[in-house]
Amino acid sequence: MDKDKLLRAYSQLKTIREFEERLNVEIATGEIAGFTHLYAGQEAVAVGVCESLDDKDYIVSTHRGHGHCMAKGGDVIDMMKEIYGSTEGLCKGKGGSMHIADFDRGILGANGIVGGGPPLAVGAAIAIKQRGDKNVAVSFSGDGSSNQGTVFEAMNLAVVLEVPSIFVFENNGYGEHTGADYAVGGDLLKRTQGFGMPVFTADGADFFSVYDATQKAIAHANAGQGPSAIYAECPRYFGHYVGDPQKYRSKDELSDIRENQDCLKILRAKVIEDASLTEAELATADEQVMKLIDDAVTAARAAPRPVAADVLEDVYINY
Numbered sequence: 001m002d003k004d005k006l007l008r009a010y011s012q013l014k015t016i017r018e019f020e021e022r023l024n025v026e027i028a029t030g031e032i033a034g035f036t037h038l039y040a041g042q043e044a045v046a047v048g049v050c051e052s053l054d055d056k057d058y059i060v061s062t063h064r065g066h067g068h069c070m071a072k073g074g075d076v077i078d079m080m081k082e083i084y085g086s087t088e089g090l091c092k093g094k095g096g097s098m099h100i101a102d103f104d105r106g107i108l109g110a111n112g113i114v115g116g117g118p119p120l121a122v123g124a125a126i127a128i129k130q131r132g133d134k135n136v137a138v139s140f141s142g143d144g145s146s147n148q149g150t151v152f153e154a155m156n157l158a159v160v161l162e163v164p165s166i167f168v169f170e171n172n173g174y175g176e177h178t179g180a181d182y183a184v185g186g187d188l189l190k191r192t193q194g195f196g197m198p199v200f201t202a203d204g205a206d207f208f209s210v211y212d213a214t215q216k217a218i219a220h221a222n223a224g225q226g227p228s229a230i231y232a233e234c235p236r237y238f239g240h241y242v243g244d245p246q247k248y249r250s251k252d253e254l255s256d257i258r259e260n261q262d263c264l265k266i267l268r269a270k271v272i273e274d275a276s277l278t279e280a281e282l283a284t285a286d287e288q289v290m291k292l293i294d295d296a297v298t299a300a301r302a303a304p305r306p307v308a309a310d311v312l313e314d315v316y317i318n319y
């Protein structure tokens, strides 16, 4: 991987981390309405997958979707404005945290319906196949989502129709406040294989591992072999939603994942060890990210809010 690409990947990881850390603080001011689920800890999955995609590839995200959308090219300032509910936001403030979309970037939307994403991604994959394009449609799903019937149906249809979908499963150990070890029956990985597609396993705290798995999944789709899945275990740094007191997790668990499963630390250690990036280059990237996040919050606070009549616009669309 060349230097530019490595620096971009690092900056993306850092941008998502700082966006989420800052939101966790800003939400306490009461300026942001609605429910917010933070993606911090899982950044290597979004960035590792989206680094191999372009605007013609599709993603469908989840309720924990900020990271996927930023990794796929969603504008950071416009996303912050969206979360603040401004009319200048990516969806004019009508999507908010859980329904950000940007069709120009192939972002078919975050999704408040757990398990709602994979059927949409399979629809997009059918369109890709019909058009004869060499693109992929990626759905992100959590361990909790993996239990939904919609996800099973989507996987089955993708295998039957041999469409270029990639089902990414992010096992962050919890669905809301319930452990995946309790709520996921059997073995998520083997269950997915049972539908008749290959599953590429990745370390969800390691950008390079997810990147490699994604390359395999894309090669599989481009060879006309249909769908595949990526299975990644990754840590969830915050609670299920901002404000979750997390009484079901020990302090040791939280400090341990920050210490030993931090995708930023892991990437930094690798690129410094093999001398592909310097401490100075990483520090410059950090500074740029911190400024971008500051600018985004300042812009979002100042950006206009909707007026009552705006609620009647964008209700229907014309094809």
Ligand SMILES: Cc1ncc(C[n+]2csc(CCOP(=O)(O)OP(=O)(O)O)c2C)c(N)n1
Binding pocket: 062, 063, 064, 112, 113, 114, 115, 141, 142, 143, 144, 145, 146, 172, 174, 175, 176, 240
């Ligand atoms: C169809 C549906 N059922 C239940 C919910 C409530 N809900 C929101 S998030 C969530 C847990 C999802 O867990 P997981 O898929 O592991 O994603 P994570 O929150 O860990 O990212 C549930 C049950 C919902 N939004 N939609």
Ligand SMILES: [Mg+2]
Binding pocket: 142, 143, 144, 170, 171, 172, 173, 174, 175, 176
């Ligand atoms: Mg989960």
